[in-house]
Every structure is written in structure tokens, then in C-alpha cells.
Amino acid sequence: MLKEERQQIIMEKLRHEGKIVAVDLSAAINVSEDTIRRDLRDLADAGLIQRVHGGALLRSPAGASYKERQFMSSDAKMDIARAAVSLVQNRQVIILDGGTTTLEIARRLPIGLHATVVTNSPPIAVVLADYPDIQTVMVGGHILSPSLVTIGAATVEAFSNIHADLCMLGVCSLHPEMGVSTPDYEESLVKRIMVTNSAEVAALVTVDKLGTGAPYTVAPISDLTYIITEADTSDDMLQPYSAKGITIMKGKK
Template sequence: MQKRENMLAAERRQYILNRLHRDGKVVAVELSADLELSEDTIRRDLRELAAAGLLQRVHGGALPASPATVPFSARQQQSTAAKLAIARAAAGLVRDGQVIILDGGTTTLLVAQNLPPDLHATIVTNSPPVASALAAYGAIEVIVVGGRLFKSSQVAIGAAAIETIKQIRADLCMLGVCSLHPEVGLSVPDSEEAYVKRAMIESSAEVAALVSAEKLGTAAPFVVAPISALTHLVTETGLPEPVLDDYRRLGLTIVQG
């Protein structure tokens, strides 16, 4: 790898992305030393790559960006087999008589479509698509949280949604997850959605994050909660054990579908 001040910007940025893919993170001071360039130059490259949606800047460097930045309808076409397996595994956590908060998202919608047909439970959701799917279950009481519709994610957000959720004491919360990282925690692209998810976590005895492989080890701009706020990580099979060990060490129960 050439190391000179007049190195083309495109070459530098591709090198940064390659390092990010290989290591799962990049540190500005290390890149500066490796490329024999100023930290100002590296930070400028990181800003440009972040603006293009190719990474998420964090203090001192960058992490992989969340892949969940496309609209709900497009996300329904992504990782469909993995999401279905995760949803079925998550549905296995549900017990009769529970009060459950079911967040919005394409994977949580699949959970709603794959619950036991005779389940007796109360399910609270801020997602119109999830509420519609739950209407098919005769023994599930459905509580729909109102608020302003965040169209990209098909969920209700805002003060009204948060106030309603704060009055709930749930046994289990299942969260649709944009990004999960051992150091950053759970993060999302929208600040108001972050507030709603935080309220869901605080209102629940157990919290399961439903995460497909491409979202693990990534970060988004708005942090919802640290890993310690979660109790379960529900993900797909076949992931490298070292990846899962990072979350086990932080106290999460791993459930694979």
C-alpha cells in the first residue's frame, strides 16, 4: 500500500473501507500512522464516507454503518429466510398470559405472523402492520399505541406514543433492531424512534433484540441503550462463535433460529 501525502482520495477511502470490513472498526490515529498522513486528512475522509452512508463515525474513528436505512417495503425483501428463522425463534420465547411489547419492523412483523395460534396474551405495539397481523388471533388482546406515523419504519412515534408505553409493565419486549454493537449498544437512524424504543425497554422485565447477521457489529447515529439493557439476542444460525461470544460476555442469552 503506497504511503504518501499525494495519495488519491479514492485510494485512501477504499483502504479505509477495506480495513473497516476486515477489522470491524477503524481508529483515526492508527490510520494516520499507517498511511503516514495527518489526522485531519483521515478525519476528512471519514466525514466524506459517513456522508455517503458507508460508515458511522464514532469517537476516535468509525464503525460499519447500519444497513437498515431503506424504507419498510424494501427491507421486507432483505434477508427474508434469516428473518423468518429469527422470528420463529423469537416466537418461542412467548408464554401464555404474558403482556408483550412488540416493536415495529420487518422481523417483528414476521413474529406476529408466526405466534402459536392458540396463544392467550396481551400484545402492545406501535406498528400498524403488526397490529393488523395480530388481528387474526382470537385469544390475543391487541393494544395499539398511537402517535405520529414514522412512514419509513411504519411505526408510531412522538410524545403520545412514549407516554402510553410508560404506563405499560410488560413481561417481554421484542425489539426490531437497526444496529447492535458490543461497545455502542443498540442504535437507530432516527432520534424520535430512539426515544420510543428506550421507553419500551424501560417498561419491560425482559428485552429481546431481533437481529439479522448484517446488523451485528454496526452503528447508527442515535443510541437507544447499552447492551446491558437487553436480556436476549435472537439471531440466525451459522454465525461465527467469536461474534456471539462478544455478546455472551456482556450477559445476553443467545437464541438462534
């Protein structure tokens, strides 16, 4: 079997099954584990998969710039935002993580909402400036350009002193076994403290990020309270998450 044929089989199995185990795949197509590992290395170098111990997951598509992502899956993000806003209540302390989906949430908050919103996203802070009864706390740090969020030791320290009722978490990758992960190490530390210091956590996930992995772990799947995803996401795709006791919410058209 040619290398291209093997790699096509690997990608097809990942899209269908969500994960591959190298030893099982080598037996299934009758090639050595070393050959499979070389194929996985090539696919990882091409940015198509995320290698994990013993196998691989699909790589998240979240590598585009913030400006580019504003125009990707825009209808799905609006649907997710409409569902997410239903969780918001007066007098809450809410963490709005950075991202284009959380930006849509900021735009759809009730105009009369009385709440404190803490964010590390300058675009979200600008939107919230138009809300007369929202106290906006903009957390400082240095800017991560691809995501337009603040990161670094100062950002982590600021969030460590905040205890939120609800965190709206932007998600780069979500997998039922690997949990929440992200491509940037420093951003993973910021997201981790957001999750740790929130009573409830809602993960905002477009369907293309479900079942994918990235290099840096944010939190295990058990730390999530809700997963909010697109209206048309199949129940089969969501079953591994609901089986772990997470409340699944689908976007509102």
C-alpha cells in the same frame, strides 16, 4: 497514497475489525490525522460509515423503506422469528416493536396463545386481529413512514404506563460498545421506553446489522437479555456480545 486507496483501506478495516480509531489508522498508513478525518467525513457523507468519537463504525443498512425491507433477508427473518416465538408464554404482556422481523413473529405466534401484545406497528396490529385469545393494544402517535410505526410524545407516554414481561425489539444497528442505535431520533425515544419498561428484552438482529452504528442511541448493550440472529452467524462475530453476559439465540431453520 490516493484518497480512493485510503478510503478502501478504511472500509476493509471496518468490515474486518468492526471499528477504526483515527489516530491508530493515521500511524498505520503514515498520513496525518487530519487526512484520516477528511476521509471519514467523506465516507460518512456517502452514508457508508457512522462517525463516533475518535473513529468510525460501519453504518447500518436499515435505510430502505418498509416495503423494500419486507423482501430483504426474508429467509433469515423467518428463522429469527421461529426462534423468538420460543420465548413467548401464556399470560405475558409482550411488546412487539415495529419492523419486518417482528411482523414475522406476529405471523408465527401460537394460535391458542393467551397474552396481551402491545405494539406501535399498524401492520402487526392487523395480523394480531386474527388471534382470538390475544388482547392487542395499538399505541397511537404519528406515523413514521419509512418504518410504519407510531412515534412522538403520545407514543412515549403510552409505553411509559406499560410494564411488559418481554420486549421483542427491532434493531437497526447493534454494536458491543455503542449498544443499540437507530437513524431516527423520535423512534429512538420510543424504543428506549420499550426497553426500560420490559423485564426481558430480545434484540432481533440480521447479520448485516451486527457491528454497525446509527446516530441515535436506544440502549446500552447491557440492557439486552437476548440477541436473536441468523442461524449461520459466526461465533466469532457474536463473541463480544456473549462476553457481556447476553444470551445468544440463533435462528431455527
